[in-house]
Amino acid sequence: MGSRQTRSGHLLDSCPGDRSRRLRRSVDRRPECHCAGQVPVVDVVATPAGTVSPHPLAISRTLVEWLLVTLLCAGIAATATTQNWLWRIDGLIYDAALELRRDTPEPDVVVVAIDDRSLLEIGRWPWSRAVHAALLERLTEAGAAVVAFDIILHESVRDNPLADQVLAEAIAAHGAVVLPVTHVAYGARGDGEGLPAKPFAEAAAALGHIHIELDPDGIARSVYLWEGMNRAHHPQFALAALKLHSPHVAQGFEPPGESMAPGWRRADWLRIPFIGPPGTYRHVSYVDILRGDVDPAELSGAMIFVGATAVGMGDMVPTPTSGHARLMPGVEIHATLFQALRHGDRIAMLERNTLSALAVIIIVLLSLILLRSSPRVALLATFAFMLVVLTGAIALLALGSLWLPPAGAMLAGILVYPLWSWRRLESAQNYLDAELRALQEVGTHFAPVLPQQSPEQVPDRFRARISVVREAAQRQRALQRFVADTLDRLPVGAVVIDTRGQLRLCNPRARALLGVDEDWAIRATLAAMPWPEGALADSLSSETVQIEVVLGPGRVVLVSAANLMDEDGLPMGTVVGVDDLAELRRAQRSRDQTLHFLSHDLRAPMAAILTLAEIERTGTPAGGENSFVARVERQARTALELADNLIRLAKAENSDPARFEPVQLDILLLDATDEVWSLASAAGIELVTGLESAAESDEAQVNGDADLLRRALINLLTNAIKHTAAGGRVSVSYERDGSDWLIHVEDNGSGIEADMRERLFQPFATGAGKGRLGGVGLGLLMVRTVAEGHGGSVSLVSEPEKGSVFTLRLPAA
Numbered sequence: 088m089g090s091r092q093t094r095s096g097h098l099l100d101s102c103p104g105d106r107s108r109r110l111r112r113s114v115d116r117r118p119e120c121h122c123a124g125q126v127p128v129v130d131v132v133a134t135p136a137g138t139v140s141p142h143p144l145a146i147s148r149t150l151v152e153w154l155l156v157t158l159l160c161a162g163i164a165a166t167a168t169t170q171n172w173l174w175r176i177d178g179l180i181y182d183a184a185l186e187l188r189r190d191t192p193e194p195d196v197v198v199v200a201i202d203d204r205s206l207l208e209i210g211r212w213p214w215s216r217a218v219h220a221a222l223l224e225r226l227t228e229a230g231a232a233v234v235a236f237d238i239i240l241h242e243s244v245r246d247n248p249l250a251d252q253v254l255a256e257a258i259a260a261h262g263a264v265v266l267p268v269t270h271v272a273y274g275a276r277g278d279g280e281g282l283p284a285k286p287f288a289e290a291a292a293a294l295g296h297i298h299i300e301l302d303p304d305g306i307a308r309s310v311y312l313w314e315g316m317n318r319a320h321h322p323q324f325a326l327a328a329l330k331l332h333s334p335h336v337a338q339g340f341e342p343p344g345e346s347m348a349p350g351w352r353r354a355d356w357l358r359i360p361f362i363g364p365p366g367t368y369r370h371v372s373y374v375d376i377l378r379g380d381v382d383p384a385e386l387s388g389a390m391i392f393v394g395a396t397a398v399g400m401g402d403m404v405p406t407p408t409s410g411h412a413r414l415m416p417g418v419e420i421h422a423t424l425f426q427a428l429r430h431g432d433r434i435a436m437l438e439r440n441t442l443s444a445l446a447v448i449i450i451v452l453l454s455l456i457l458l459r460s461s462p463r464v465a466l467l468a469t470f471a472f473m474l475v476v477l478t479g480a481i482a483l484l485a486l487g488s489l490w491l492p493p494a495g496a497m498l499a500g501i502l503v504y505p506l507w508s509w510r511r512l513e514s515a516q517n518y519l520d521a522e523l524r525a526l527q528e529v530g531t532h533f534a535p536v537l538p539q540q541s542p543e544q545v546p547d548r549f550r551a552r553i554s555v556v557r558e559a560a561q562r563q564r565a566l567q568r569f570v571a572d573t574l575d576r577l578p579v580g581a582v583v584i585d586t587r588g589q590l591r592l593c594n595p596r597a598r599a600l601l602g603v604d605e606d607w608a609i610r611a612t613l614a615a616m617p618w619p620e621g622a623l624a625d626s627l628s629s630e631t632v633q634i635e636v637v638l639g640p641g642r643v644v645l646v647s648a649a650n651l652m653d654e655d656g657l658p659m660g661t662v663v664g665v666d667d668l669a670e671l672r673r674a675q676r677s678r679d680q681t682l683h684f685l686s687h688d689l690r691a692p693m694a695a696i697l698t699l700a701e702i703e704r705t706g707t708p709a710g711g712e713n714s715f716v717a718r719v720e721r722q723a724r725t726a727l728e729l730a731d732n733l734i735r736l737a738k739a740e741n742s743d744p745a746r747f748e749p750v751q752l753d754i755l756l757l758d759a760t761d762e763v764w765s766l767a768s769a770a771g772i773e774l775v776t777g778l779e780s781a782a783e784s785d786e787a788q789v790n791g792d793a794d795l796l797r798r799a800l801i802n803l804l805t806n807a808i809k810h811t812a813a814g815g816r817v818s819v820s821y822e823r824d825g826s827d828w829l830i831h832v833e834d835n836g837s838g839i840e841a842d843m844r845e846r847l848f849q850p851f852a853t854g855a856g857k858g859r860l861g862g863v864g865l866g867l868l869m870v871r872t873v874a875e876g877h878g879g880s881v882s883l884v885s886e887p888e889k890g891s892v893f894t895l896r897l898p899a900a
Contacts, residue, residue: 096731113653116715123283146435152510157473160503164446168495169439176494178304182407183719184484190362193426195389200372200396204510205373216250225376226391229383233263235328237297237394237418240266240283251286258290262609265327267297270351278351280316295327299404299420307404307845312355318353319343325424332390336429358434360488361408365415368422375400394418436490446496453500457507469504473497484624523555580665600644600665613663616646636670749900750796752787752821752828753778759800760819763808777820788900789828791877799873802866803832811836827896835890
């Protein structure tokens, strides 16, 4: 198959703009629609490059709505955290985290339990003070370091004062016994301190309050290290024991200032760092110690906590780690606090303002993610946010002893998604309503007119939208039928192939021109054509490729191929156009025959006439003149010049850019001036050629047809000579102007009148200026045709009686 290849970027260059125009349909007709987030339903505008940008008003409204939702949810998070609105939820999360917190109890911390077995063997409560004295004596003998005696001894026993004396002596004998102080009420007289009876208080080494804070839900989670009447001067029971056991460690827990104020005062609030459920610490039965069943070595140097653990004793409270059915004895809570204070283990908590700021930051981050995410990603991001906040709070408490209440941030996170989704859904609904109204206006010329109702005119807006969609779908189907019928009746062939090489569309004209009917045969025929190497391999190329293909005798087609891109610039396939060139080739052959007639059959008799006229003129006597012969000669030369100019003009109009080659401008100027030198010399006109230096002349190149460019320059020079009087001057030069080369032909002749300049480059524009020689009006037309065929232009600057300057502008090679 013979072929001819041409390249042009014009066809596909228009595709982005067309795509933008399709996207911009009905924007000027429909009301404004502003969408949010990543919902691809925002107003769009077309940029000069054909890209699509969101409408500025849609962007601004989206940001304003996002900002309002973010501020609302951030305010909720800050207020809920600061005001502790969700303390119940925070408490549940706190308890769950503490359930995961496990630590090893100190082996030297022993709980001496007043358990049910001790009550059964010793007798009902309260026991005789002598029994407690016996216990202390056993602990003293075993070498217990400190005894925290969590038994209230407010009053003396009147019927047995000797027992109180024995107990006081036992307390004093040990030398490191801590007794409890309670917070008691005296009815209308107010609160007070429940101190041990005087003999016990004097014998004890330290006193400590045993008050444990209960949260509003009834769970014990914290204590105050210092409490007291009018001033907080009594240490917590475990802290008092620590002062006796490890005074160097207890130095870090100083009492508050001595400020006095009426009422019960508390200071240094502390969350209890539980390390396990009830029974975590080693328990020894009260009665076992009295009987001597416990090895004294197990109690030597131990920190002993004595207290009630029996059911019904009343000294048991629910804790985060006690579970629903088990309560933790107060004595074990004191043991837990002792170990925590001893090792500096405490649960830290940031200031409320800091927590609020942290919650606001988290909500803003989530809002930023929702702003840039699709609905699916936004939902997943919200769940991930909730999970991260929840697990982060639990992990920080369980592993790092840092408590950050997460409920406020979680509440705001739960709200931000539905609020933002509501705004996004509202925007999408507005957009769909606007698009539906726009769809009602599309395709009205190809479908029957149906009654139109906007969603606002029908009580059931959902049903109204369905009706509008149904009407629009009918019109779209009619429009598709119209487009399909139009493609089927196109006078040129059209083929569309997708990225997988499948034939997606082929109209009957393409099948007829290609001479095949099956889809595979059409693909094979197109693939076998002599495409330029790599022309269709680059799926992102923006060029349209054209080739001429001879399919058989009398069957010549022009095949054009261009890549199709989607709105994101990704390849969708290739569109191929097929056009019949047989009729065009017949017209070209007819034109070639006419040119041949002009160049040979018409020029031959004209040349013969000129020859005969020359012979006749040479036979005329010297000094004579045969006016008839002169007129015949002049007309014959005019006819011959007309034929030559017609041939040159036709050649210029059919120049093929694919055949252009580099042309050196200095050589071009020299060749043209040599051609007209004799004409200028005979007219007495000075001909000047301005050439650049050797280095610059090497760069002075253009791509083109050297013969056509030389002939165009000769025409300009000849025209300048014609309109310049004897003794005048004609110059030709060139210079660089950006990416172009400018060739100037300047004369100081008669110039050209203003009314003539406008039609100077039109066909048969004769009589311009005041030249001595006539013309047929095709020379300057040929110059313009050559210039435009080379991607350039020609211009004129002229003043009557001052001369003219013709400038030929050509792209640099």
